[in-house]
Structures are given as C-alpha cells and as structure tokens.
Amino acid sequence: MMRITKVHKNFGGVAALAGCSLMVDSGKITALIGPNGSGKTTLFNVISGIVPIDKGTISFQGKDVTRKPDYLIARQGISRTFQQVRLFKNLSIHDHVAIALSTNDETLLRNFFRTRKDQPKRIKQVLELVGLDKPPQTYASDLSYGQRKLLDLAVAIAKPHSLLMLDEPVAGVNPKLRQQIKGIIRALAAKGDTILLIEHDMNFVMDLADKVYVLDAGTIIAEGLPRQIQDNEKVLEAYLGD
Amino acid sequence: MVMSQLVMNSLIAGSIYALVACGFSLIYTTNRFMHFAHGTTIVAAGYLLYQLFQVLGIPFFAASFVSICLAGMLGLSTYYYLYLPLQKRKASNIVLLIASIGVLIFIENLIQLIFGASVKSIGYIKIARGMDLLGAVITPLQLTIILSSIILLGVLSFLMYKTILGRNMRAVADNPELSSIIGIDHVKVSKYSFLIGSYLAGIAGILIGLEQNLEPTMGTSLMIKGFTGAVIGGVGSVPAAALGSYLLGFAENFGIWYLPSGYKDAIAFILLFLFLLFRPSGMFGREKGASHD
Amino acid sequence: MNQKHRPYIVLFMLSLLFLAGCGKPTGNQPTGNVVVEKEKPVVKIGASLSLTGGSAFMGEGMRNAMELAIHNLGPTKYKYELVFEDDAMNPKMAADASQKLITIDHVDAILSLSSGTGNVVSQFTQPNKVIHFGVASDPTVAEGEYNFIHWTPPEEETRALISELERRNLHNVAFISFNQQGEKAIMNDFSHRVEGTEISVVSTKIFNNGEKDFKTYLLQIEEERPDVIVVLAFSPEIEIIMKQIKELDIDTPVTSIEAVEFSEQPELFEGVWYIQAADPTDTFLADYVSTYGKQPAPGTANAYDEVNMIVAGFERAGKNPLKKPSTAEVVAELHKIKDFPGALGPLTVPESGIVLSHAVVRMVKDGKFVTIKP
Secondary structure (H helix, E strand, C coil): EEEEEEEEEEECCEEEEEEEEECCCCEEEEEEEEECCHHHHHHHHHHCCCCCCEEEEEECCEEECCCCCCHHHHEEEEEEECCCCCCCCCCEHHHHHHHHHHHCCCCCHHCCCCCCHHHHHHHHHHHHHCCCCCCCEEEEEHCCCHHHHHHHHHHHHHHCEEEEEEEECCCCCHHHHHHHHHHHHHHHHHHCEEEECCCCCHHHHHHHHHHEEEEEEEEEEEEEEEHHHHCCHEEEHCCCCC | CHHHHHHHHHHHHHHHHHHHHHHHHHHHHCCCCCCCCHHHHHHHHHHHHHHHHHHHHCHHHHHHHHHHHHHHHHHHCCCCCCCCHHHHCCCCCHHHHHHHHHHHHHHHHHHHHCCCCCCCCCCCCCCCCEEEEECCEEEEEHHHHHHHHHHHHHHHHHHHHHCCCHHHHHHHHHCHHHHHHHHHHHHHHHHHHHHHHHHHHHHHHHHHHHHHEEEEHHHHHHHHHHHHHHHHHHHCCCHHHHHHHHHHHHHHHHHHHCCHHHHHHHHHHHHHHHHHHHHHCCCCCCCCCCCCC | CCCHHHHHHHHHHHHHHHHHHCCCCCCCCCCCCEEEEEEECCEEEEEEEECCCCCCHHHHHHHHHHHHHHCCCCCCCEEEEEEECCCCCCHHHHHHHHHHHHCCCCCCCCEEEHHHHHHHHHHHHHHHEEEEECCCHHHHHHHCCEEEEEEEHHHHHHHHHHHCCCCCCCCCCEEECCCCHHHHHHHHHHHCCCCCCCEEEEEEEEEECCCCCCHHHHHHHHHHHCCCEEECCCCCHHHHHHHHHHCCCCCEEEECCHHHHCCCCHHHHHHEEEEEEEECCCCHHHHHHHHCCCCCCHHHHHHHHHHHHHHHHHHHCCCCCCCCCCHHHHHHHHCCCCCEEEEEEEEECCCEEEEEECCEEEEEEEEEEEECCC
16 A cells, blocks of 8 residues: 655654654555554554655555645645644534545635535544544534544545545544544454554554554664564564653 | 615625725734735725726726726735745834835825826716615615625635635734644645735725725825724724724714714724724734744 | 745845936926036035925925026025935824934935924024024914914915905805815914904814815714805815715805815816915926926925025025025024015015015816916
8 A cells, every 4th residue: 555665754864764664555454553653653643645755655545645745646646634633623524524535626716615415424424433433513622632543534534435545533532532442443354444553552552553664763673563662672672761 | 865875885885895805804813914005006996997997998888897906916915026026034013004004105106197186977877866776775886886795705705715716815814834744835825815805906996996086195095994994893804894994984974963073083993902902903803812933 | 935936026125226316207307406616615405395295296296396407596695405214294293204304314404395394493493593594374483583484374374365255255164174284274374364244163073184075074064054165175175175066966155275286086066166375487487397297296486485585594694605604694684674675576584584475366267277366
C-alpha cells in the first residue's frame, strides 16, 4: 500500500528523520512506536504533505507522492487524525463529516449543487460507528475533549481513503473511551481498512497491530510482530528511562 | 407619509451598504483578513462602465457585463499577485491589511490619473420624479438597488450554507491547514471567494455609480460604511453583514431625523466603536468557542 | 510571483505609465518652475491646494493659473518658482503641507484654497513671516499682517442673495450646506443680516465631506415648508442634491452660491438663479482657455491675481536686484496696491487684507449662464 524509503527531515540542524524506511501492507494495522521525540509525528506530517521532505521517497498505491501538496495527497486516499485534535471550531458535527465525505472536486458547477443523495445516511452511519451521540448541529467548540477526539476520528473515517493514519488516537482519554476507540479500530480493520497507527502506549498497540515498527532518533531500529518487538533489546534500550 | 419615506430612505441606504458589505464579508469569511481594496474594486467597476458605455458607446448591458467580469479579474489578480505571495511568506493578517490599504490607495490614484478628479456621471438613466410606492417616493433604480441587495443576500446565503463551495469556504476560513488535510485546495477556494466577491463589487459599482455618480476616492467612504455594517451584523457571516448594513441605514436616517444633521457620520462610528468594544462578533454573529488547537 | 507572468506584469506597469502620460492636458503648457536666469535671487511661491478629492477641480484650476501667471511674466528683477503641495481641502493635510513648504522648501509666499485649510495655513505663515493669500470666505483667514484673502467675501454674496430673495418675495429660507467654515460664514452673515426683516431661516442641514445621501435631509427641510432651498455645496454633492430633489418631487425653488457654473451636469440647473462672483476679464479667459482647453474653475482667476500681486510686491519692494526684499517690505507694498489690473478687474488691497470683488445674480437659461442682475 505505502512504501517509505530513506526519508530525511531536518529542522534547523536537528535531524527529526534520518533515513527512515518502512512499508505499510494493505488491509493490515501497522503500528509505529518510539520514545518521545523519535520523529513519529514528523513522519506522519511528511507523509501527509504538511511538512516538506528533505530527502527520500514516498510511494502510495504505486504512485510517487513525494513532495505533492497536502490536499492532493489527501485526495489520493490518505486520511489522518492528529495527536492534538484539529477541528473546525465554528462548524457543526454534521458539517465536519459532510465535508469529509465530499470528494472536494473543485469544478465550479459541481460546487453549486450537492450531489450525494445518501449523505445524511452516511453521516449517521459514521457518527454511530464512532459512538458520538451529540446532536449533529452541535458546534465542535461546544464538545468535550473526548467528544472532539471521536469527531476527529469520524472525520478521518468519513473521508474517502485507502489508508487511515491515526496519530495517538487514545492520548489523554479516559479508560472507557480508550476501549471504545480500540473497538472502532478493530471494527475498521475487520472491514478491511489499512491503518497506520502511532501510539505511545505499547500495551494498546500490542493488542491491535499486525506489524510494529520502532522509531528512534529518526530511524527505524526494529520491525516485526508485536511479541518480537516486546523482547527486542534495542527497543528496550530506546525506551530506557522512559 | 413622512415615516414611509424615512423607512424607504433607510432601506435604500442600507441596501447600498449591504451591496458593499456582502462582497467584503464573503472575502473576509473565507480568508480571514480585511480586503479593504474591495472598495476600489467597486469604484473601478463604475469607471469601467463609464468608459465603455459613456465614452465608447458600447450598449449598457454589454458594458455592464464586461465591467463586472473585469472587476472579478481585478479582485482575483489582487489575491493571486499580492496576497498569495505574501501568505506564502507567512505574512501576518496585519501585513495583508496594510497591503490591501496600499492597493486601495494605488487604484484610487490610478483612476484619478486616468479619468481626472472631477465627478463623472453615467448618463443611462434620465433624472426624473420617482414613483409612489407604499406612501413613499422611490425611483426605479433605487428599487432595483433594494431588490438586488435582497436577491444577492439570498444567493450568497444559499452559496455559503447550501453548497459544497460555500461549506468549503467556511471550512477554509475556520482552519485552512485542516481543510487542506481533508482534501480541500484552500488556494482555489480563496480564489473563488475573491472572484465571486469581486463580481459582487462589480454589481455594486454599477448600481452605486448610477445612483451617486463617480469620483475616484468614493471607494474609501463606501468601504467604511460597508465595513461598519458588516461589524454591526457580524463580519464573519455574509447574511449577518448584510443585515447589519440595513441596521446602519436605519440608524443613520432615523438618527439624523432626531439629532442635528452633522452627526450622521458620528452615528456610524459610534456604533462601530460600541460593537468592536462590547460585541465584536456582531448582533447576529456567533460568540466563538474556546480554542482547542 | 510566477516567472512566466513577470513579462506581462512589466508590460502592464509600462502601459500604466504610458496612460498616465497620455492623461496630461494638451496645449501649450507653461511649466511650474520657469527659471529666468540662474544668478537672480529666487522667490518661491508655494501653494497648499486640493489637488485630489472632490474639490480637485478648483485646486487644479488654481495650479494652472499660477503656472500661467509665471509663464506670462515679462522681465523681472527676481526669479519666481512655484512649489505645490496637495491638501485635499483637509486641514490636517494643510498643516503638513504648510510645514513642509516653510521649513523644507523655504517659500516666501503660500496660496491656499478654502476657509478650513486657509485658517490652518495662516497659523503657520504669520509667525514665520511668510506671505499668505487665501481663496476663502471666512475673514479670519486674513487675520495677521502677512495674511490676505482674495475672494468674494461672504458679505458680498449674502448681500446679493438677500437682495434677490426680497425681489422675488421669498421669505422662508432653508439651507443645506457642506460642513466648512466658508459656508458657515455665509450662513452666519445671512442670519445676522436678515434680523428684523421678513426673511427668516426655517431649517439648516449640515453635511460632511463624502455624503451621498441627502434624501432624509431634504425630507426634514420640506417639513418646514421653505420658500427657497439654498444649497451651499460644490461637486459632487450639489449634483446629487439636485438629482434627489427632482426624484423626491420637491418643487421648492433652489438656489446656490458659486457652484452652478462648475457643475458637471448643468442640465440639472435649468431655470435656477444663483449668486456668482464677477467674471474674469475676457483677456484672462481667452488666455486660460487657449492654454488649458477648458473654462477656469472658481478661484482660478483669483490665484492668477494673487501670484501677480505677490510678484508686484517683490518687484516694487526690491531695491537691489542681487538681494530679494524681506517679506515685511513686500507686505508694506501689498497694502499700497490700488486699482491693480487683475484677472478679476481692478483690485485694491485694503487694510484688512481682504481684496474685494463683487457678486452678481445669474440664471441658467437654455443651458447658458445669463447675468440677470450685475
């Protein structure tokens, strides 16, 4: 599905990514773990085009998406969430999901006519899937932290995608919501979604992931099945003192 | 009779302000910075119509159509060649505001250089007594201005709240980076906002030019009134900006009925000051929720 | 900026410059800075004029007249140069212009236009001993020995207006006026002169610069049932007022002072009588029209006379061709001026510094401006 090859990214002399390479297989949950500051979110930002790459290549479904603008990468089928939730403060839950559902084709005539007749049904389905039970006209700024996390996830899921990138989906949530989100990810995987997941919490990841990559100081130091990673000395060393 | 005429005068004034405020608010709503040069787009459209119709003798409606199209191009060019390069260099909104004022001054002076400082009149409509309507006197042009304003308000509201483009504009206004991540080309959406907003400026320029004649510096005073109306109503919402403009028209006309005549401008500025101080979101705007980004 | 667009942008900018060059008036153009001979002492005459804004037609006219006056000078002892600053008839800009003219350009004299800006300029010229001629109605502009006015004073205009109102039996008067000192001076003088007569002011509406909507003012005026509406405004406001009067079907007669002949839409004033300053001489008119291809605006002939009076003052006061006289000496000569041959006829500078010229009553008849009472 996606191949990342020797990606480098520097920020003012500090190497956030130093030749990072990994592969995401179709229909699997791939996890990316590592200590704080290892470059996980930077890699996500580079893949989604928010941050320009310095060196290396990223190919997605056989196409080279290196250096493409962020909105074009999104249209290729890459959908993501953010570690620190990003939403439209002054739009409603309904509008969030509706925007994500639309193909965002900017042809002028299409922009004046709504074309998705099944949109209300799809919006309802997505909100039920994530378990967000607030009225759809509620503004995002009026939601609690946990509800915003769910909306962020709903937007990522609703957006037509071939790859779903989740950046610490359970960071800062209570245990009940954590289980809820885990269930959502499992349900998506069961439907055949390809998921790339960043998570700080190894226990959360080990339950879910089909394959794990460990990132440290901008390079992949280990990869394999979750139980292989758990016993890996390099991984333990990277997390020492964490 | 007097009260009817006062209401009619207020509606006409409010409609003129609303014609200015709608386009300005559309651009602000999408891009979140003040495009003060919108005032000169209005004036430029009026002068283009003057040149095409009055000087070159091109039929009125053809000349109007061309003027509106060129106004759209002017607004779009301002975005593409000035604001977008500044935004790519991460310029703040203050810098963009200053740039827009610079464009306003430049175009006003350019118009004066080409057409001279004296007032120009577009002689399409013969000056004649207005018609009686609901106990007041109103000319067909003034009625057209009121109806145009109401229709444009309806069309813009439909655009902003019932179309994909409008929803994308609101998304880009709210969070341009997130909108890109979702797949919205926010530069293209901004271009649409400038194009449509400047087409509206073109329509406003033609109607206002016919009603009030043309002078190079009229854009500044139009923008002040349009901006005030938008702030009163709620500058982040097109329908609210239009409603605020009508409120301003009523406040001014009823205000000077009871206050000394020289206070007309003071009414607008006092309202602007009060709203900016106590309710910056405007009468119909929404108080923003706490930031969580 | 996209590289491929750059040539088009350069071409666009060059086209603008070309257009700007084409926009200049045709005809013999006297230059503003006519240099006679290099070794002569230079007398600098500055001007703070409305070269932009709604009154720019008057400022441009005065600038043209000043340049024409310099161009028409014969042999002189001194060299005369002009320096122009734009004040857009805005008092604050006039203050900046005056400061710049005095402290940086070191002018010997300044011309100004309007009572609002004239009063500001006179605050700078008096302490700095710079000669100042204002085209203004407000007599306070001429306060101080270095300050002068050359304009039909409000007393002359109101005298002519009252006389005509009495002749036409029009007693209830409404004013709709621009918020400017000159216009206020006229209204104050009018109110003062009609005390004890049958004439009274029933309504006064004042509007600010940039006003375009007078419908509610006109509605209020009509409520007072005046016999005549006196419009004290210039373009563009006066045309809009006339237009809205017609659209509102107001049939009360309208009159004005000075503005009618300079309107861009004279058809709006057919049948309207008005007060006007006396005509410039035929000689001046012919010279101005042949040079600039258009009629002079209000104040144009006054500016021509003011430059010539200043030149006369320096030429008469100056005893040494290698050293120009002090402005105090020039002021003394100015006060001696009597029956000076000006563009507005014979001119005399009285002790008050207010050069007198008279007002007449005219009417627009079949598109022509006809004097009905000299």
